[in-house]
Amino acid sequence: SAVISQKPSRDICQRGTSLTIQCQVDSQVTMMFWYRQQPGQSLTLIATANQGSEATYESGFVIDKFPISRPNLTFSTLTVSNMSPEDSSIYLCSARAGQGAEGYTFGSGTRLTVV
């Protein structure tokens, strides 16, 4: 199965600034996804990022706050813009690298703390 490298693994940021999270997959994948996992909670899908098209955002998430890039079939970035303490969370990248349920793989996440 594909392996995802996500960085940074953690960061502490000042409110009002932005952080860009990088996700690198070791094979070419069509579909990539970004999730948010707030402390003690489940994963919430932010957006689907397909190469060659604009990211598709879920309800409650907007491009101005979470711009996503998908320049090629192995890489994506998520930016958390104009951060506030409410953005403190774990952000995870995922890719659909194969068929069926086992085809999904996840990065280890980025632990973001906004102060």
Add this chain to the structure above:
Amino acid sequence: GESVGLHLPTLSVQEGDNSIINCAYSNSASDYFIWYKQESGKGPQFIIDIRSNMDKRQGQRVTVLLNKTVKHLSLQIAATQPGDSAVYFCAENTDSSYKLIFGSGTRLLVRP
């Protein structure tokens, strides 16, 4: 590593006992359902899945049961081991969308 299960419901079991973790899903049109295990500081790891036309599927030490009537999913872990301690999530998916929608999680704590 960071804990992702600080506020999730906790199931505490004795090593060697069987564990049953439950999940309620939301979309009656979902085509398949997946159980994931998440350890601290890591992303979710695939355990087992089941398609909507099945009601039971077995893997190695794990069994998933699906009750579509009440939209309920369960994961049974036989002879629970300390290495099974983690947070467990269910997720659902439709063949047409490829999006995984995660349900609420349960923290499993195995007592030695």
